[in-house]
Amino acid sequence: MSPPVAAKPTPKIRVSNLCKAFGDKKVLDGVDLDIMPGTSMVVIGGSGSGKSVLLKCILGLIEPDSGVIEIDGVDVLRASSAEADAIRSSIGMLFQNGALFDSLPVWENVAFGLLAQRKISRKDARGKAPEFLTPVGLAASVGELFPAELSGGMQKRVGLARAVAAKPDMLFFDEPTTGLDPIMGAVIDGLIVDCVQSLGSTALAITHDMASAARIGTNAAMLYQGKIVWEGAADQLLHSGNELVDQFTHGRREGPIQMELRK
Amino acid sequence: MLDVLLTPVALLGRATLSVCRSTGQLTLFLIEGLSHLLRPPFYVRLFWQSFVEFAYFSLPVVALTAVFTGMVLALQASTGLSRFNAESAIANLVVLSMTRELGPVLTAVMVAGRVGAAMAAQIGTMRVTDQIDALTTLSTNPMKYLVTPRLLAGAIAVPLLVVVADILGVFGGYLVAILKLGFSSQVYLKNTYDFMTRLDVVSGLVKAVVFGVLISLLGCYNGYRSKGGAEGVGAATTSAVVASCVLIFFFDYILTEAFFTR
Numbered sequence: 001m002s003p004p005v006a007a008k009p010t011p012k013i014r015v016s017n018l019c020k021a022f023g024d025k026k027v028l029d030g031v032d033l034d035i036m037p038g039t040s041m042v043v044i045g046g047s048g049s050g051k052s053v054l055l056k057c058i059l060g061l062i063e064p065d066s067g068v069i070e071i072d073g074v075d076v077l078r079a080s081s082a083e084a085d086a087i088r089s090s091i092g093m094l095f096q097n098g099a100l101f102d103s104l105p106v107w108e109n110v111a112f113g114l115l116a117q118r119k120i121s122r123k124d125a126r127g128k129a130p131e132f133l134t135p136v137g138l139a140a141s142v143g144e145l146f147p148a149e150l151s152g153g154m155q156k157r158v159g160l161a162r163a164v165a166a167k168p169d170m171l172f173f174d175e176p177t178t179g180l181d182p183i184m185g186a187v188i189d190g191l192i193v194d195c196v197q198s199l200g201s202t203a204l205a206i207t208h209d210m211a212s213a214a215r216i217g218t219n220a221a222m223l224y225q226g227k228i229v230w231e232g233a234a235d236q237l238l239h240s241g242n243e244l245v246d247q248f249t250h251g252r253r254e255g256p257i258q259m260e261l262r263k
Numbered sequence: 264m265l266d267v268l269l270t271p272v273a274l275l276g277r278a279t280l281s282v283c284r285s286t287g288q289l290t291l292f293l294i295e296g297l298s299h300l301l302r303p304p305f306y307v308r309l310f311w312q313s314f315v316e317f318a319y320f321s322l323p324v325v326a327l328t329a330v331f332t333g334m335v336l337a338l339q340a341s342t343g344l345s346r347f348n349a350e351s352a353i354a355n356l357v358v359l360s361m362t363r364e365l366g367p368v369l370t371a372v373m374v375a376g377r378v379g380a381a382m383a384a385q386i387g388t389m390r391v392t393d394q395i396d397a398l399t400t401l402s403t404n405p406m407k408y409l410v411t412p413r414l415l416a417g418a419i420a421v422p423l424l425v426v427v428a429d430i431l432g433v434f435g436g437y438l439v440a441i442l443k444l445g446f447s448s449q450v451y452l453k454n455t456y457d458f459m460t461r462l463d464v465v466s467g468l469v470k471a472v473v474f475g476v477l478i479s480l481l482g483c484y485n486g487y488r489s490k491g492g493a494e495g496v497g498a499a500t501t502s503a504v505v506a507s508c509v510l511i512f513f514f515d516y517i518l519t520e521a522f523f524t525r
């Protein structure tokens with residue numbers, strides 16, 4: 001990691017020395033990560049390395065044990081809960097498994113954030129659903145279906161439509177392409193890049209998929225044993241010169257990362 | 264040797280601690296849920312949905328339970344009271360037991376099995392599939408969205424169901440008294456009417472409000488805190504029903520004590 005340059009702008013999101021343990025299992029053990037405005041950060045790391053936990057800490061869904069999380073320069077862990085909520089309401093999140101509301105039809109899922117913020121009425125929301133669904137490649141008729149009636153890939157796309165509907169300032173993606181066929185994966189990546197560019201948002205994505213990482217990210221970081229072990233440009237992932245990243249990105253069995261038995 | 268003696272003590276201690284902890288957590292959960300009643304936004308549609316789920320869809324079970332209970336009461340009373348030549352007290356006994364005790368308690372237990380279980384399963388599933396987290400990221404307070412409407416629906420719907428159960432229970436007793444025990448319809452109804460007191464009915468309805476809140480509270484609380492996939496949701500459902508039934512009987516005693524012993 002290079003030392004900070006003097007006249008750097010404040011990062012959109014700054015995580016420093018973040019720690020979180022579940023019981024005696026340290027999941028995050030001093031994570032430091034800066035994400036600059038308008039960039040896309042891709043975080044890679046083995047299964048169970050705490051990537052989702054990191055995202056949930058920033059979103060305020062899990063309370064970390066110690067550390068600092070600053071969004072737009074505001075320390076959200078120490079700010080008043082109203083202030084922290086206001087800041088976090090400008091984060092759109094695509095959950096690892098979609099997390100669509102299964103009691104609501106697709107159109108209501110997609111418009112949920114806008115309805116909650118009173119930006120549109122229910123009547124308009126239904127009519128406007130195609131506006132959100134078409135960009136993610138779903139027909140307007142899908143709006144009337146329920147999440148259980150969709151395939152996994154369609155659910156991911158509805159989740160994406162829901163995450164970007166309120167035009168958030170920051171976008172988080174937890175494994176947006178896992179479980180999709182390669183073409184659909186590329187399509188979703190394209191959508192993410194489009195969304196981020198058209199909204200001018202800052203993005204933080206988690207992925208296991210190197211092709212996807214290269215497509216989405218401008219920057220990349222690797223999480224290993226609770227720490228960020230490497231950070232650099234996303235196109236450097238495949239030739240980072242870091243043993244851990246190298247082994248991970250090339251999927252080699254031999255190397256410094258040994259398969260651990262997860263407790 | 265000492266171990267054998269101390270193990271039960273340790274178990275008892277641990278059980279006491281865990282009861283205290285759960286009581287505290289439940290109370291905090293309830294206070295948070297109720298605190299949203301007064302702060303907008305209000306989810307009227309969600310309240311209405313869960314009210315319908317509580318009241319309308321529980322009507323058949325509650326109605327059947329109440330009718331049969333009233334019938335059984337009349338029949339048992341006739342066999343018991345005939346020993347003292349006091350059959351005329353049948354109407355009295357039916358209306359008193361239904362309004363004070365059986366109407367509220369049986370309704371609440373049936374509703375706990377039906378609605379409380381469904382509530383825990385639904386909220387539990389939302390928890391383990393990250394839907395509750397998703398609510399938060401979409402500018403919605405999950406307590407306000409999921410818990411508050413259900414608490415209110417329980418507090419309003421269960422008393423209404425109890426009114427129905429009281430009426431149908433008395434009707435069940437009336438059927439048996441007229442058709443089987445040879446009472447005259449007028450006398451039975453007059454006895455019922457004369458013996459019915461306002462305190463009996465009101466105390467029953469107050470119980471119903473408390474039971475309604477308990478059912479929603481335990482359904483939501485267990486669902487909200489469930490973890491670990493389908494198994495966790497199953498466990499949450501079971502404990503919602505078991506705990507609400509136990510607490511219904513517990514509060515039934517407390518409230519009876521409060522109303523009728525002076």
Ligand SMILES: Nc1ncnc2c1ncn2[C@@H]1O[C@H](COP(=O)(O)OP(=O)(O)OP(=O)(O)O)[C@@H](O)[C@H]1O
Nearest residue numbers: 022027045046047048049050051052053054096262
């Ligand atoms: N609520 C929780 N309670 C206890 N342990 C948890 C909880 N959430 C996560 N963990 C543990 O934290 C570790 C990291 O989990 P996390 O979901 O962040 O992994 P991940 O890096 O996202 O993995 P994957 O790529 O498989 O999604 C896991 O070992 C998990 O068991």
Ligand SMILES: [Mg+2]
Nearest residue numbers: 051052096174
């Ligand atoms: Mg994950």
